[in-house]
Amino acid sequence: MSDVVFYFDFTSPYGYLGAxxxxxxxxxxxxxxxxxxxxxxxxxxxxxxRPLIEVPLKGAYAxxxxxxxxxxxxxxxxxxxxxxxxxxxxxxxFYSVSEESPEQARDLALALYRAAFxxxxxxxxxxxxxxxxxxxxxxxxxxxxxxxxxxxxxxLRRETDDAMARGxxxxxxxxxxxEPFWGVDHLEEARTWLxxxxx
Amino acid sequence: MSDVVFYFDFTSPYGYLGAxxxxxxxxxxxxxxxxxxxxxxxxxxxxxxRPLIEVPLKGAYAxxxxxxxxxxxxxxxxxxxxxxxxxxxxxxxFYSVSEESPEQARDLALALYRAAFxxxxxxxxxxxxxxxxxxxxxxxxxxxxxxxxxxxxxxLRRETDDAMARGxxxxxxxxxxxEPFWGVDHLEEARTWLxxxxx
Numbered sequence: 001m002s003d004v005v006f007y008f009d010f011t012s013p014y015g016y017l018g019a020x021x022x023x024x025x026x027x028x029x030x031x032x033x034x035x036x037x038x039x040x041x042x043x044x045x046x047x048x049x050r051p052l053i054e055v056p057l058k059g060a061y062a063x064x065x066x067x068x069x070x071x072x073x074x075x076x077x078x079x080x081x082x083x084x085x086x087x088x089x090x091x092x093x094f095y096s097v098s099e100e101s102p103e104q105a106r107d108l109a110l111a112l113y114r115a116a117f118x119x120x121x122x123x124x125x126x127x128x129x130x131x132x133x134x135x136x137x138x139x140x141x142x143x144x145x146x147x148x149x150x151x152x153x154x155x156l157r158r159e160t161d162d163a164m165a166r167g168x169x170x171x172x173x174x175x176x177x178x179e180p181f182w183g184v185d186h187l188e189e190a191r192t193w194l195x196x197x198x199x
Numbered sequence: 200m201s202d203v204v205f206y207f208d209f210t211s212p213y214g215y216l217g218a219x220x221x222x223x224x225x226x227x228x229x230x231x232x233x234x235x236x237x238x239x240x241x242x243x244x245x246x247x248x249r250p251l252i253e254v255p256l257k258g259a260y261a262x263x264x265x266x267x268x269x270x271x272x273x274x275x276x277x278x279x280x281x282x283x284x285x286x287x288x289x290x291x292x293f294y295s296v297s298e299e300s301p302e303q304a305r306d307l308a309l310a311l312y313r314a315a316f317x318x319x320x321x322x323x324x325x326x327x328x329x330x331x332x333x334x335x336x337x338x339x340x341x342x343x344x345x346x347x348x349x350x351x352x353x354x355l356r357r358e359t360d361d362a363m364a365r366g367x368x369x370x371x372x373x374x375x376x377x378e379p380f381w382g383v384d385h386l387e388e389a390r391t392w393l394x395x396x397x398x
Contacts, residue, residue, distance in 0.1 A: 047255050056246050057368035061379055071398055072388075169256035180260055185384040189271075199270055 002034035004194060007163050007173040009040040010087035010109075013066050013079070016117040018172030018184045019110055020075045025187040029194060035098075035106050037091040038160040040171055047169050051084050069184065076118040085116075085124035088156070089147065093129045095155045096146040097138075111136055201233035203393060206362050206372040208239040209286035209308075212265050212278070215316040217371030217383045218309055219274045224386040228393065234297075234305050236290040237359040239370055246368050250283050268383065275317040284315075284323035287355070288346065292328045294354045295345040296337075310335055 006022055008015035023030045044051070053059045070077035090112045098105035115121040115132050122128045126144060133143040146152065163173075167180055174181045174190045179198060181190040193199075205221055207214035222229045243250070252258045269276035289311045297304030314320040314331050321327045325343060332342040345351065362372075366379055373380045373389045378397060380389040392398075 043256070047257055048249070049254070049257075050247070055248070057242070057363070057366055058246055058248075061366060061368065061381060064379070065381070068398075164256070167256055167260060169260065180263070182260060182264070183384070185382070199267070 002032055003177050004029070004033045004190075005036055005175045006033050007036045007038055007168050007171065007175075008109075009038055009171040010090040010112060010116065010123065011084045012040065012171035013077070013117055014184050015171040016113040017066070017069055017073070017075060017077075018174075018187065019113050021073065021184060021187055022172070022174070025191050026194075029191070031103075035094070035102070035109055036159055036163065037087070037094045037109065037156075038163045038168065038171075039088060039091060039156065042160055043164050043169055046164065049169075053084070076114075078117065078120045080116050080120050080122060082122060082124060085122070087124070089126045089129045090123050091156050092147040092152050093133060093143070095159070096143075096149065096152045097133075108133065108136060201231055202376050203228070203232045203389075204235055204374045205232050206235045206237055206367045206370065206374075207308075208237055208370040209289040209311060209315065209322065210283045211239065211370035212276070212316055213383050214370040215312040216265070216268055216272075216274060216276075217373075217386065218312050220272065220383060220386055221371070221373070223272075224390050225393075228390070230302075233301070234293075234308055235358055235362065236286070236293045236308065236355075237362045237367065237370075238287060238290060238355065241359055242363050242368055245363065248368075252283070275313075277316065277319045279315050279319045279321060281321060281323060284321070286323070288325045288328045289322050290355050291346040291351050292332060292342070294358070295342075295348065295351045296332075307332065307335060 004026070006018070008018060022033060026033060052062050067077060093112070094105050094109055097108050111132050112123050112129065116123045123132065126147065129147065130140050130144045134140040166175065166178075170182050172184055172187075174187065176190050176193045179190075179193055181187070181193070203225070205217070207217060221232065225232060251261050266276060292311070293304050293308055296307050310331050311322050311328065315322045322331060325346065328346070329339050329343045333339040365374065365377075367374075369381050371383055371386075373386065375389050375392045378392055380386070380392070
């Protein structure tokens with residue numbers, strides 16, 4: 001396991017901002033970061049949390065904060081027509097690509113996130129995920145085939161279980177040598193932790 | 200109403216860190232900040248949130264994050280034996296002092312917070328709050344008398360209702376010309392908003 005792990009759920013708008021920001025904040029250290037999409041739904045059932053955007057007061061604040069944070073960093077942002085959406089197909093596609101190349105999987109993750117929260121496209125369905133893959137040059141049919149493989153389904157389940165066992169309960173969530181940092185606002189702190197060895 | 204309002208609940212450990220940090224982060228602008236203790240319990244019932252510290256996974260993370268943030272900024276931190284605790288007496292004491300001097304009320308708020316989360320003392324009871332007042336030189340009996348005044352009880356209720364009407368749902372919470380910022384991690388952003396007029 002890499003010393004820096006970046007956990008996110010493809011249906012999480014803060015995860016999208018985190019994915020856009022983490023490469024900037026970690027700069028030269030970005031290549032050592034292991035990206036791990038997970039399914040937060042199972043974890044939210046554990047913590048009893050409702051999806052953020054549905055909570056009174058907090059949900060309205062989150063919408064405003066997301067747009068404000070995106071503007072601050074010059075990141076295009078909008079909500080897809082269907083939100084929250086099922087992120088299982090996107091996460092499986094990630095792991096099917098990461099078997100061969102973690103770097104290409106990271107590029108796919110960014111492309112999927114940008115399709116969803118940059119352009120408002122649907123990425124909930126396998127076909128829509130394969131469309132994003134095709135945009136990146138993957139053979140659409142082979143791509144679809146691979147994301148359905150049983151060992152890929154198992155991998156996603158295992159990564160989600162593993163994340164929960166490590167205390168991950170939100171998106172984005174970064175661990176640095178096991179030290180947990182929750183939220184896009186804590187990326188700088190996580191980077192400082194990596195640089196200094198902690199305090 | 201001041202252009203910068205700092206909302207907090209005396210039973211909120213993040214509110215304590217916010218109270219210690221806001222004067223540093225806002226530096227020369229700190230005197231223009233209006234401090235407003237509120238009772239989050241009523242608001243949490245609205246948002247359906249459980250007290251943070253009791254939530255699985257998130258509660259354990261919050262304890263770690265609180266201690267880590269306190270260490271980072273050199274702020275003494277511990278939990279009082281009884282936590283969460285009733286913060287109504289502390290908030291009433293604040294408003295009874297603020298009638299005459301907002302500056303002295305701010306000093307009292309810091310003294311109460313430091314007693315609770317710096318030294319782990321009880322500040323739930325009127326007598327305990329009056330002890331902190333006496334430490335600052337207030338006449339204990341007069342102090343006790345004033346915090347029980349009906350118009351002070353009304354003031355706290357009104358401030359809490361007003362905060363909720365303005366979208367406040369957590370502690371600490373800062374508004375800058377009405378723009379909302381939630382959390383001790385957003386104080387710098389709030390300060391930048393004040394300086395730049397927003398983005």
